[in-house]
Amino acid sequence: MxxxxxxxxxxxxxxxxxxxxxxxxxQLLVSRDFGAExxxxxxxxxxxxxxxxxxxLQRNAPxxxxxxxxxxxxxxxxxxxxxxxxxxxDWFFYVNGIQADTGATSVKVHQGDRVWWDFHDWSATxxxxxxxxxxxxPFLHGVDGRRLPTRxxxxxxxxxxxxxxxxxxxxxxxxAARGGVGNSFVEDTLRIVVGPWxxxxxxxxxxxxxxxxxxxxxxxxxxADGRHIALLDAGGKVTRTLGPGTGLIAxxxxxxxxxxxxxxxxxxxxxxxxxxxxxxxxxxEGALAGHFAIAVSGGRPVGLPDRTS
Amino acid sequence: xxxRRRASPLxxxxxxxxxxxxxxLAAAALAAEHPVVLxxxxxxxxxxAAGAGVLREVGRVAAWMAPWAVVIAVVNMLVVRQGFTIxxxxxxxxPFGQVDLTLEAxxxxxxxxxxxxxxxSAFALFTVAVDPDDLLRVxxxxxxxxxxxxxxxxRLVPVLxxxxxxxxxxxxxxxxxxxxxxAARVAVLRAVAGNALDRALDVAATLEVRxxxxxxxxxxxxxxxxxxxxxxxxxSAAAIVALTIASRVAPIAGFETYPELHAVAGGTPAxxxxxxxxxxxxxxxxxxxxxxxx
Numbered sequence: 001m002x003x004x005x006x007x008x009x010x011x012x013x014x015x016x017x018x019x020x021x022x023x024x025x026x027q028l029l030v031s032r033d034f035g036a037e038x039x040x041x042x043x044x045x046x047x048x049x050x051x052x053x054x055x056x057l058q059r060n061a062p063x064x065x066x067x068x069x070x071x072x073x074x075x076x077x078x079x080x081x082x083x084x085x086x087x088x089x090d091w092f093f094y095v096n097g098i099q100a101d102t103g104a105t106s107v108k109v110h111q112g113d114r115v116w117w118d119f120h121d122w123s124a125t126x127x128x129x130x131x132x133x134x135x136x137x138p139f140l141h142g143v144d145g146r147r148l149p150t151r152x153x154x155x156x157x158x159x160x161x162x163x164x165x166x167x168x169x170x171x172x173x174x175x176a177a178r179g180g181v182g183n184s185f186v187e188d189t190l191r192i193v194v195g196p197w198x199x200x201x202x203x204x205x206x207x208x209x210x211x212x213x214x215x216x217x218x219x220x221x222x223x224a225d226g227r228h229i230a231l232l233d234a235g236g237k238v239t240r241t242l243g244p245g246t247g248l249i250a251x252x253x254x255x256x257x258x259x260x261x262x263x264x265x266x267x268x269x270x271x272x273x274x275x276x277x278x279x280x281x282x283x284x285e286g287a288l289a290g291h292f293a294i295a296v297s298g299g300r301p302v303g304l305p306d307r308t309s
Numbered sequence: 310x311x312x313r314r315r316a317s318p319l320x321x322x323x324x325x326x327x328x329x330x331x332x333x334l335a336a337a338a339l340a341a342e343h344p345v346v347l348x349x350x351x352x353x354x355x356x357x358a359a360g361a362g363v364l365r366e367v368g369r370v371a372a373w374m375a376p377w378a379v380v381i382a383v384v385n386m387l388v389v390r391q392g393f394t395i396x397x398x399x400x401x402x403x404p405f406g407q408v409d410l411t412l413e414a415x416x417x418x419x420x421x422x423x424x425x426x427x428x429x430s431a432f433a434l435f436t437v438a439v440d441p442d443d444l445l446r447v448x449x450x451x452x453x454x455x456x457x458x459x460x461x462x463x464r465l466v467p468v469l470x471x472x473x474x475x476x477x478x479x480x481x482x483x484x485x486x487x488x489x490x491x492a493a494r495v496a497v498l499r500a501v502a503g504n505a506l507d508r509a510l511d512v513a514a515t516l517e518v519r520x521x522x523x524x525x526x527x528x529x530x531x532x533x534x535x536x537x538x539x540x541x542x543x544x545s546a547a548a549i550v551a552l553t554i555a556s557r558v559a560p561i562a563g564f565e566t567y568p569e570l571h572a573v574a575g576g577t578p579a580x581x582x583x584x585x586x587x588x589x590x591x592x593x594x595x596x597x598x599x600x601x602x603x
Contacts, residue, residue: 019395050395050409058568059393070391070567105390108407 019049023109030061030076032119034219034234034305035133035290039077053093053115054104061117071103079119087123087235094118095144096137097251098264099129099217110145113137124236124305128217128292130251130264135288136172139190143263148190150176155195161280162194165268168283192266196276197226197248205254205265212236218250218293219305227271231295231306239306246271247279247296249288250304270296310366310433311467312441314603318538318594319361319434321601324443326542330594331435333549337587338427340553343564344416345577347423349584353591354430360595363437370433371426378422385418386410391567417566461512469505476500538601541594548590556583 026047030040045060057073058064067074073091074081081090093104094116100107109115114134142148150169154162157178169176169192181193182203193200201207201224208216210224212232219232229246230238247270254262268283270276278296288294291303314320319327334357338350351371358367392413399408441463449456476497480487487493535543556562562580563573572580 015398015400017397020398048393048395050398050407052390052407052409054390055393055568064568066391066567069389106407 022047022049023051023111023113025112026056026109027114028056028060029114029116029133029290030057030118031116031290032079033307034120034292035116035118035303036307038290039079047109051109052105053095053100053107053109056109056115057093057104057117071105073104073117076117076119081119084121087121088126089119089121090126091117091119092122092126092128094131094134096141097131097134098138098143098253099127099131101261108145110141112141113145121234124219124232124234125213125217128213129253129261130217131292132249132251132266132288132294133291135283135285136174138264139169139174139176140172142190148188148263150174150190150192152176152178153181153191153193154178155181155199159195159273159276161268161273161276164277164280165192165194165283168280188263190263190266192268194268194276194280196272197222197229197269199226200267200269201226203265205252205262206267206269208252208254209250209267213305216250216252218252220248220250220293220295222248222269222271229271229295231302231304231308233307234305239308242271242295242297244272245274245278245298247275247277247282248293249279249282249296250293310370310437312437312439314440315362315438316601316603317361317363317438318597318601319357319438319542320440320603321536322538322542322594323533323535324439324441325447326539326546327439328435328444329546330542330549330591331431331439333546333553334434334591335428335431337549337553338424338431340557341424341562342420343562343572343577343580343583344420344423345580346556346562346583346587347420347427349580349587351423351427351430353584353588354427354434356588356592357595358430358434358438360592361434361438363434366437367430367433371430374426374429378419378426381422381425382415382418385421386414389414389417393569413566413568413570416570420564420566457516465505465508465512468508469501472504473497473501536600537597538594541597545590545594549587552583552586552590 026045028040028042028045029038031038040061042060045056047056048059054070062077063075064073065075066072076091083089093100095107095113114137116134139150152162152166152169156162157180162178166176166178181195181200193203193206201210201222209218209220209222212221213219213236219234221230221232222228228241228243229248230241233239249266249268251264251266253264256262268276268279270279275296278299282294282296282301287301291301293304294301295304296302319330334350334354338347341347341350355364355367355371358364387410390409392411394412395409396412396415397410399410402408445456445460448459480493480497487496562583565571565573
């Protein structure tokens, strides 16, 4: 009896002999320049039991070179970290749109996970805590193999944009709760905040966007009055400023005093109601795929960081 | 373990040639990747030791290193996360995250341990089969003072060890057995340390009297002519180095451990061929048994 209990406890803790079960339905994207140029895009990558993010990459990407004892990726298919045109560039990875706190050899791949490796300039920030390009993740399969409840928080719960976002989640089979901004119990909850910028900027996490990418990891900076959204390039410089009718979909996370990082908060916002409606309409896999964040201008998604020179 | 002149080709060769031969074997082990090559080099070093009549001494070192090789393999498996073939899962271990024991990490650690064993064995062979005095004479041409310091150290350490044995025996011969425990050991240590200081003063005075402070470099061309054993071991060392460089430059007999065990550049057949080549060029000088007497 004791042996059986011990074996059960060991198995529950993830211990055991052999590789264990494979993670099914995973996806792998390897790209450069914030998703602009895919190198590997595989909806059915080869997987093995107990795969880590590093093993998944090594199984499916060409010529992976590592450093620091194999914990970090130096190059993939000859694209190597270091400096490019005087700017620092390296490989970063996201699981279900969330930047990991540990090395790729320590992060286990779970069923349905979308793993994204991107090679980019980190002169503006080396910390992009969350991205939107893996939608409908992290809502479908969650964080670290654990699906979390989703809550849609709207500045106006009766608005069309709020209904659009909630309906899109329902279509994905996600029973999302709806409520006012900042009124929910936020621990272990994925939040999608919907509303014009001036109405949602009171939320402490969302307000980080006004401080720029070094703080929020989002390459767009809404003005405090919410009338304009400045789009930034990879170096953090403003490329253009968009006015009325502009939407924004982005994600970020906040650190507390103990350096604990919150679960991602998604922002579906805009300069005005029309902008929010445009952003809500763009909340789908096709528009978001492969982007760190998007602005919506003239009904068309613009990937961020902005590549317009 | 110390040098003692024996009737063997390696002992008959001058220190420069014998030392180069042992060092070339160690270098070959450091450069080798394929497990077959490493195992082959281990066998060659042991065969060389047998040919030189010092298998027992070198075998003792190899046996002492074997557990360390196992420790290296186990530690590597515990700390390295690379490799596709998972032997066991230890689950989430904060703050390391997911910890898996992989075959590749075990093999990499084992190869590292085996490499260390071969290098240690090669230098054990160096220690017991290469005349240290002859070697120091070679070194004296490069640096008189360093050679002198090394000579004194190599001569004084065995003398002090013999002193310690004598003092220890004297202590035990006393009626009260000279006491027990740490106090008795400290008494022996104090006597030996005192002797060492006395000897150091004697040596310094002797060196001064003999004019070592104005020592000149030894002549490069002086000394005995090169014997057939000198030439054979020097040529063998050069051939081993050439094979090692060729195997790395070509490359042949490569072996990748991460992320999956994978023989490259000719694989196992090339590795076997390389081992055979190493064996021929390394062991051939040991076959010549003429003129090997002490």
